[in-house]
Amino acid sequence: MLTIYQPSSLIHTIVALMFYILMAGFAIYSFLALYALNRFGRSKLLSAAVSLLYLIIAASLFAAAQSNLNSIKF
Known part of the structure; x- marks a missing residue:
């Protein structure tokens, strides 16, 4: 089942936004x-x-990068 990303802090939101911008560029x-x-x-x-x-x-x-991003705790 697909887990929906829910940021827990502003820093995590900024990191996730940068990650998805880099992935879009790639x-x-x-x-x-x-x-x-x-x-x-x-x-x-x-x-x-x-x-x-x-x-x-x-x-x-x-997929590996996405799972590692979701496992980062701030």
Whole structure:
């Protein structure tokens, strides 16, 4: 079940806001990089495989970072 983030202090809210802004920037950068790879890459099959692998790794790292962020106590 998905737990909804509820900040307990102002500092925790600021840290969470900075985290989500950084993640949004990373997501935009990732989509641009994957678009360039798929659009201008030589092998479409290889670029699709690399894109899929990249998205799986990025999603797992995001999940780990999210759980670590929620475990920080201020």
